Amino acid sequence: MTKQALEHRDREDRLYVERVQSGKGQRVAEALADIKWTIRHIPQAIEIAGQELASRYARSILGPLWLVIGTITFIGAFSFLGTFLFKMPWTTYLNYLCAGIVYWQFIQTWLIESASMYPSSQVALHSTRTPTSYIPVTLLLRNLLVLAHGLPIVAVVAALTATQPVLWYMIPFSLLMGLLLLFPIGALLGFLGTRYRDTVPALSTILGFVVYVSPVWWDDSQVKGLGRLIVDLNPVYYLLRVLRDPFLGVMTPLPIWLGAIFTAAVLWGLLAVVFVRFRRMIAIWV
Amino acid sequence: MSEIDSLQASAEAAPSAPNVEGSESGQPRRALLRNIGSPEIDEAHVWMSKVGLTFPTHLDDTHSIKVAMLRAAGLTSKHRNKRPKVVLRGINFHARPGDRIGILGRNGAGKTTLLRMIAGIYEPEVGRFQRNGSIVPLLNIMLGMDGFLSGLENIYARGRYIGLSKVDMESRVNDIVEFCELGDDILRPVRTYSSGMVARLAFAIATSVRADIYVMDEWIGAGDARFFDRAAKRVENWIHDDTIVFLGTHSDGLVREWCNSVLVLERGGQVAWCDVEEGIALKNKILLEP
Numbered sequence: 131m132t133k134q135a136l137e138h139r140d141r142e143d144r145l146y147v148e149r150v151q152s153g154k155g156q157r158v159a160e161a162l163a164d165i166k167w168t169i170r171h172i173p174q175a176i177e178i179a180g181q182e183l184a185s186r187y188a189r190s191i192l193g194p195l196w197l198v199i200g201t202i203t204f205i206g207a208f209s210f211l212g213t214f215l216f217k218m219p220w221t222t223y224l225n226y227l228c229a230g231i232v233y234w235q236f237i238q239t240w241l242i243e244s245a246s247m248y249p250s251s252q253v254a255l256h257s258t259r260t261p262t263s264y265i266p267v268t269l270l271l272r273n274l275l276v277l278a279h280g281l282p283i284v285a286v287v288a289a290l291t292a293t294q295p296v297l298w299y300m301i302p303f304s305l306l307m308g309l310l311l312l313f314p315i316g317a318l319l320g321f322l323g324t325r326y327r328d329t330v331p332a333l334s335t336i337l338g339f340v341v342y343v344s345p346v347w348w349d350d351s352q353v354k355g356l357g358r359l360i361v362d363l364n365p366v367y368y369l370l371r372v373l374r375d376p377f378l379g380v381m382t383p384l385p386i387w388l389g390a391i392f393t394a395a396v397l398w399g400l401l402a403v404v405f406v407r408f409r410r411m412i413a414i415w416v
Numbered sequence: 417m418s419e420i421d422s423l424q425a426s427a428e429a430a431p432s433a434p435n436v437e438g439s440e441s442g443q444p445r446r447a448l449l450r451n452i453g454s455p456e457i458d459e460a461h462v463w464m465s466k467v468g469l470t471f472p473t474h475l476d477d478t479h480s481i482k483v484a485m486l487r488a489a490g491l492t493s494k495h496r497n498k499r500p501k502v503v504l505r506g507i508n509f510h511a512r513p514g515d516r517i518g519i520l521g522r523n524g525a526g527k528t529t530l531l532r533m534i535a536g537i538y539e540p541e542v543g544r545f546q547r548n549g550s551i552v553p554l555l556n557i558m559l560g561m562d563g564f565l566s567g568l569e570n571i572y573a574r575g576r577y578i579g580l581s582k583v584d585m586e587s588r589v590n591d592i593v594e595f596c597e598l599g600d601d602i603l604r605p606v607r608t609y610s611s612g613m614v615a616r617l618a619f620a621i622a623t624s625v626r627a628d629i630y631v632m633d634e635w636i637g638a639g640d641a642r643f644f645d646r647a648a649k650r651v652e653n654w655i656h657d658d659t660i661v662f663l664g665t666h667s668d669g670l671v672r673e674w675c676n677s678v679l680v681l682e683r684g685g686q687v688a689w690c691d692v693e694e695g696i697a698l699k700n701k702i703l704l705e706p
Contacts, residue, residue: 160539174576181562181573188564254577257556259536325475410539413532414471 138360161406164261164394171264179271197279205231205283206293208347216349221291223349228287229377230346230370237312238275238337239367244321246318254414262409266317270309286375294379302375308373314397321408324415340366365393417563418519460513460549460660461630462534467507469533470500503529504684507543513628518671518692520699521681527664528633530681531555534662535631549628549660558614559668563607567598567617570606574621587626595646596620616643623650630654633664668696 168175187193208231209224216223246270254260285395288296323329341347344366361367368386375382504526511517519527532538533545535553537696560577571592575585593602596616598609606614654661655674663675671678671692678695681689682702688695 173581177576177582181565181576185562185564253556254559255534256537257559258553258577259551410541413537413539416477 132294146182157406157409161409164409165263167261168263168267171266175264175268175271177267179275180271182268185276194276194279196274198283199282201232201235201283205287212347216352218349223292224254225291225378226349226374227347229284229374232284233308233370233373234341234344234346236273236277237366238341240270240321241278241321241337243269243273244319245333247316247320247326248412248416249325255413257414262405262412263317266313266320270313270316288377288379292377292379295374296379297381300381304372304376304382307387307394308369309381309392310394311369311372313396314401317325317401318397318404321404321412324340324412326409345370348406421655431697441700453650455700460627461546462509462511462548462660462662463546464509464540466505467533467540467542468501469529469538469541471503473499473501495699497594504533504540505686507686509679509686509689511660511662513658513660516655516675517679518675518678518695519662519664519681520666520671520678520695521687522699522703524683525681526684527681529684530679531662531664536631547629551629551631552622552625552627553631554622554629556631559622561606561614561618565606566605567596567602567609568687570617571621580625585587592620592624593619595624612643619643619647623647626657627659628659629662631662636668654686663672668700670694 185197191198192199200222202285205228207225209220209227212218212223212227213220218226247265248255251260251265253262253267285296319329319333323333339345343360344364345353346366347362350367371382371386372390507530509517519530521527526685529538531553532555533540534547535551535555537553539545560574562573565573568589571589572582572585575582575588595617596613596615598617601609601613602617606617609617651661651671651674661674663670665671675692677689678692678699679689680695680698680702685704688698690698
């Protein structure tokens with residue numbers, strides 16, 4: 131490897147020493163150095179994520195508690211409506227809806243913010259060396275902080291209302307699988323959204339109807355016949371199955387798990403190619 | 417010819433330089449003193465050889481239906497200009513500890529682009545670039561400032577943005593607070609500060625980190641004369657510390673005071689890397705050209 135990114139603390143004043151050498155055929159080495167920097171700076175990324183969330187609620191009395199209040203109010207009100215529509219027991223539907231909505235809000239915010247993550251950190255990208263991989267990691271951490279306000283509600287609701295015992299031990303795995311699927315999608319959208327600024331409006335439009343054709347707030351078990359295709363051909367359905375099933379006390383079938391792992395592998399491969407090829411262009415495109 | 421080929425070709429061909437390049441007293445003297453080949457040394461240095469960079473120009477074209485229809489009707493040029501803009505070409509220099517390089521050139525000559533490349537923001541498209549040593553870019557001293565946080569909290573916030581941990585920052589806080597002379601105001605939100613106070617705080621934070629290489633771009637804006645003197649003193653301390661300083665500026669005075677060599681750019685090409693007076697004379701000559 132011609133490029134060595136030696137980054138070590140030798141003296142108090144000399145923070146890091148690095149060697150940058152650029153030329154043809156070094157993209158992979160540079161991409162690895164980029165990722166290495168990001169991994170080393172994850173503690174700072176967590177602090178930045180927390181600070182961004184806090185500054186969003188500056189001068190607010192309840193602060194991020196609004197995230198919890200908002201979720202509870204919406205789910206509480208909507209669950210009554212859904213109970214009449216779907217003729218399900220209120221508690222069963224509440225559990226289903228709660229997990230679906232909390233995860234869907236996380237997915238939607240992550241995807242839409244991803245598409246504008248580089249343009250919105252344009253100042254930082256143009257005034258200091260900001261590795262390309264650092265931006266999606268901080269964004270994901272911030273969204274995970276928001277999710278951390280919603281998941282306890284889901285857990286409490288599930289513990290109180292689940293008709294089958296909640297599969298607590300599966301939740302970390304299901305969350306990890308979800309992130310392995312969502313991170314590369316968001317990171318790819320980051321590249322796309324920086325190059326083509328139509329991405330954000332297009333994505334908002336698409337997600338606006340995806341929420342209706344996906345079983346986020348309606349129960350897919352009631353869909354039969356030809357309409358079943360809407361469910362079976364919908365990738366969001368499988369993502370939601372992986373994320374939501376443990377809270378419903380359902381073991382996600384093995385084919386869905388295998389499909390999710392395969393899809394994640396493809397997405398990460400695609401991301402690796404795009405990252406190595408276009409990483410340098412981000413500072414120019416923004 | 418692909419864009420990279422044409423860029424390489426232009427890197428080979430020397431940028432059109434008015435008489436200085438190649439003269440006996442100009443840039444080659446340095447080149448002779450120092451081996452311009454790939455350096456394999458461990459001390460801090462910045463080395464560029466035939467570095468070039470282009471920007472795509474078609475990104476900002478209008479893609480409207482109106483334009484497409486006009487094009488189809490043959491009412492306007494059928495071909496969009498897809499040729500990338502050469503923003504840097506043929507950059508060659510080797511900076512070692514103690515070198516303080518002023519980067520001169522008219523507006524749009526590529527000063528900021530070159531400074532950003534040195535800072536690692538843009539990566540070269542062609543050529544070779546080696547940088548060894550810690551670097552502090554002072555391209556935007558306001559980076560990471562949050563108006564709702566207090567001055568003190570902003571010190572830590574800025575540290576996070578440049579990748580420093582809380583422990584790293586704690587050892588610097590006293591120095592920063594002392595330098596910016598804000599007194600008890602340091603505990604109040606930054607949005608209540610005057611612009612001069614913000615500039616003082618930002619400058620104190622940005623310059624609190626010691627590095628081997630500093631990259632500065634016309635940064636001294638607000639602040640009164642007293643503050644300017646203190647800021648200048650701080651920069652002078654670096655000068656005595658055997659650091660490498662890059663300063664992009666239009667001010668001849670600043671270059672005379674702080675720099676010991678000058679890199680003159682014109683339309684992205686390096687016209688000369690030479691002594692201060694020579695470089696200033698050359699830049700002023702270029703400014704008179706149309």
